[in-house]
Amino acid sequence: MAFTDEEIAYLRSHALGRLATVDAGGQPDAVPVAYEFDGEVFWVGGTGESVLRTRKIRNVRAGNRRVALVVDDMVSFDPFVARGVRIYGDADGPVERTGMMGPGVFLRIVPRVSWSWNMAGEPVGANWYEARRAEH
Template sequence: MTLIEIEAAYLRTQERGRLATVAPGGAPQNKPVGFTYNAELGTIDVYGMNMENSAKYRNVMSNPEVAFVVDDVFGEGSEGVRFLEIRGRAETAVGDTPDDDGHLSRHFIRIHPRRITGWNILADRPGFYTRDARAD
């Protein structure tokens, strides 16, 4: 398991994140995406409609370095904000569509976490933290 349980639990409460990729010419791209945490592989799997024709998919094929962010606001001030940023290497993959009605593409992006940064995710240590992901 790459993420610790509290990080994985936080991701399970969220439906969307933002995936930052780099285009072949060096320009950044940041898009909202649907995702799942694959606990068996310790990866973030990013799905979408027509994924294989998207710029983010092509960007990952050209430059696999990505950043993925999930955040939410649940209260006032900085104490009421949480986020988890996962930096890592991504790959393009093909598998079964994760939705029952087949609207999502079988093509997806799989992120292998390397560096994790969070804000107010750890209950026993509120505020900012950062750590290297455990390589299995």
């Protein structure tokens, strides 16, 4: 199973998410990141030499390839409307490529499993949003 057309449209309409990696000591690190989604994999990185010194790049280079990426937004607080996609995947790289910010260095994230909620953008009801789980 893969992303639905609705999930793909949502992921392509956003460019900011939060990426979590883990260091050699097991310490999680979550950071806001710009990302690109090509329909199959996610690309996270940037331009300039400093991107190679970021924790996300260092953690993946050290062999800690399992990552989590969350893309979500708040459509409204009144009524309460939230939606999003959470992805568990495997990262490799860094890879030199031309991305949305031009040439740079990027992690390539291949999704393994994802959860999405409220792609339709409906107000929350009596129960919290039910998530759709997909294996990739």
